[in-house]
Amino acid sequence: MATILPGNTLPVEGSFEPADWRASLRAAYRSSTDLCDFLGVDPKVACPQAESDFPILAPREFVQRMEPGNPRDPLLLQVVSQSAELVDSGELDPVGELPAERHKGLLQKYDHRVLLILSGACAIHCRYCFRRNFPYDEAAKGRAEWQEWLELLRCDSTIEEVVFSGGDPLSVGDDRLSWFIQQVAEISHIRRLRFHTRLPVVIPSRVTSEFTKLLESVEQAVYVVLHINHAQELDESVWAAIRRLHRAGTQVLNQAVLLRGINDNFEALRELCVQLADRQVLPYYLHQLDPVRGGMHFGVPDVEAIELVAALRADLPGYAVPRLVRELRGEASKTLIR
Numbered sequence: 001m002a003t004i005l006p007g008n009t010l011p012v013e014g015s016f017e018p019a020d021w022r023a024s025l026r027a028a029y030r031s032s033t034d035l036c037d038f039l040g041v042d043p044k045v046a047c048p049q050a051e052s053d054f055p056i057l058a059p060r061e062f063v064q065r066m067e068p069g070n071p072r073d074p075l076l077l078q079v080v081s082q083s084a085e086l087v088d089s090g091e092l093d094p095v096g097e098l099p100a101e102r103h104k105g106l107l108q109k110y111d112h113r114v115l116l117i118l119s120g121a122c123a124i125h126c127r128y129c130f131r132r133n134f135p136y137d138e139a140a141k142g143r144a145e146w147q148e149w150l151e152l153l154r155c156d157s158t159i160e161e162v163v164f165s166g167g168d169p170l171s172v173g174d175d176r177l178s179w180f181i182q183q184v185a186e187i188s189h190i191r192r193l194r195f196h197t198r199l200p201v202v203i204p205s206r207v208t209s210e211f212t213k214l215l216e217s218v219e220q221a222v223y224v225v226l227h228i229n230h231a232q233e234l235d236e237s238v239w240a241a242i243r244r245l246h247r248a249g250t251q252v253l254n255q256a257v258l259l260r261g262i263n264d265n266f267e268a269l270r271e272l273c274v275q276l277a278d279r280q281v282l283p284y285y286l287h288q289l290d291p292v293r294g295g296m297h298f299g300v301p302d303v304e305a306i307e308l309v310a311a312l313r314a315d316l317p318g319y320a321v322p323r324l325v326r327e328l329r330g331e332a333s334k335t336l337i338r
C-alpha cells in the first residue's frame with residue numbers, strides 16, 4: 001500500500017514546496033529511469049523509445065503512493081512507458097473527438113452539454129489516455145479563444161451544462177480560471193458546471209482556497225468528476241482535498257478506466273468503490289478502454305468487464321456501482337455495456 005519513503009532527493013534543481021502545486025509540477029518525474037531508480041525497480045521495465053511521442057510525467061505526490069521495489073505496482077503501471085506501446089494497432093482519435101469540434105477546443109457530442117478543452121496540459125501522463133495523440137497544441141489556450149467560446153455559449157440557449165476538461169482544466173492557474181468560470185456562470189441558461197479533473201488526486205494541494213471560493217461563489221450546481229483507478233491512489237491528502245470540494249458544496253463523482261493488470265479484478269474494484277462511497281464520492285463511470293494507439297495492451301474484454309460489474313452489483317449498494325460504458329463515435333450518449 002501507499003508508502004512514504006524517507007530521504008527523497010529531488011530529480012530537479014530548485015526548491016520544492018509541497019503546498020505549491022506549480023512547484024510540484026516542476027518537480028515531477030519526467031524520466032522512467034529516474035522514477036525506477038527512486039522506486040528501486042529495474043529500469044528495464046520501461047521503454048524510453050515509447051516516450052518520444054508521449055513523455056512520462058508523474059508528480060512526486062503520486063509516486064510516493066507507489067510500493068518500492070514492485071514493478072507491477074498499479075500506480076507505476078499507469079505512468080511508466082512500456083514496449084507494448086510501440087505496437088501499431090489502435091486509432092489516433094479513438095472516440096471521434098475531432099469531428100465533434102464545434103469550435104477550436106469546444107466539443108459537442110451530446111445534447112445540452114459542451115466540453116471545453118481548457119488546457120492541453122495534464123499533471124500526469126496516463127499511458128492509456130485516449131487523448132495521448134490529440135493535437136493539444138491546436139487546442140484553445142488564451143483569452144481570445146475563450147472569448148469566442150463565450151460568444152458561442154451565450155448564443156446557444158440549448159446548452160445547459162459546460163464541462164471543463166482538457167488535458168486537465170485545473171492545470172490553468174486560479175486567476176485565469178476564475179475569470180473564465182465567472183464569465184460562463186453569468187450566462188443565464190447554463191444550469192450546471194462540471195470539472196473533469198485528475199489534479200485533486202495527483203497533486204491534492206491544487207484544490208486551493210481560491211478555487212473552492214470560486215466554486216462556492218457560482219449560482220450553478222457544480223459537479224467535480226475525479227479520475228481514480230485504484231484505491232492505492234487515495235491517501236489522507238487526497239481525502240482532505242475531497243473534503244474541501246465537499247465543503248464548497250460540490251457533488252464529487254469518480255470515473256475510472258478498466259485496466260488490464262491494474263484494476264481488472266473484483267477485489268481492486270470493490271475496494272475502490274467502497275472507499276469512495278464511504279467518503280460520499282459516487283462511482284459514476286467505469287470506462288472500457290478506448291482503442292487508442294499505444295494503449296491497447298491495457299484492454300479487458302467485454303465479457304470479463306460485464307462479469308466484474310455484475311459481481312460488484314451483487315455485493316454493493318446500487319449507488320456504489322459504476323456504470324460500465326464505452327465511448328462510441330456518433331452515439332447520442334456513452335454506451336452502456338451489459
Ligand SMILES: *Cc1c(COP(=O)(O)O)cnc(C)c1O
Pocket residue numbers: 100107108109110113114115163333334
Ligand atoms: C463524456 C462526455 C461528456 C459527458 O457525458 P456524460 O454522460 O454526461 O457524463 C460530454 N461531452 C463529451 C464530448 C464527452 O466525451
Ligand code: SF4
Pocket residue numbers: 122123124125126129130131132166167168198227
Ligand atoms: S489525466 Fe486524463 S487527460 Fe490527462 S493523461 Fe491522464 S487520462 Fe489523459
